[in-house]
Amino acid sequence: MKKLFDPAPILPDKILGVIRIVLGLLTVYHGQEVFQAELMNEYSKWAPFQGSYGRLMVYIGKSSELLAGLLLTAGAYTRIGALFLIGALGYITFFVGQGRFWYEDQHPFMFVLLGVIYLFYGPGAWSVDARLTKKN
Numbered sequence: 473m474k475k476l477f478d479p480a481p482i483l484p485d486k487i488l489g490v491i492r493i494v495l496g497l498l499t500v501y502h503g504q505e506v507f508q509a510e511l512m513n514e515y516s517k518w519a520p521f522q523g524s525y526g527r528l529m530v531y532i533g534k535s536s537e538l539l540a541g542l543l544l545t546a547g548a549y550t551r552i553g554a555l556f557l558i559g560a561l562g563y564i565t566f567f568v569g570q571g572r573f574w575y576e577d578q579h580p581f582m583f584v585l586l587g588v589i590y591l592f593y594g595p596g597a598w599s600v601d602a603r604l605t606k607k608n
């Protein structure tokens with residue numbers, strides 16, 4: 473009970489690792505849509521993607537989500553993965569969702585916030601980054 477009221481973190485490295493892996497897997501789940509042509513065609517019909525580069529933007533966005541998810545899941549180049557996550561989901565939040573993150577489009581913005589955490593704090597436990605750092 474005493475630890476519950478203690479301001480010191482409880483297993484911060486492991487908690488960051490667990491959340492990073494779950495975040496990565498969720499992002500992979502969303503990014504794998506890049507392989508579903510019918511769904512990608514539907515996204516291309518959305519108003520923000522109308523125009524000559526709309527279809528390309530949809531594929532770049534979903535590919536960025538997939539890459540971010542893979543990097544975050546493995547904890548490999550975590551900060552690069554976090555930047556991809558922030559970029560892709562930030563675009564969705566502020567351009568596709570028109571910036572309404574406080575009441576309608578909260579889901580993508582939560583991914584952006586989690587990306588910011590991993591950009592500044594690093595991967596936590598169980599990461600390729602940590603193994604590479606130990607060897608150097």
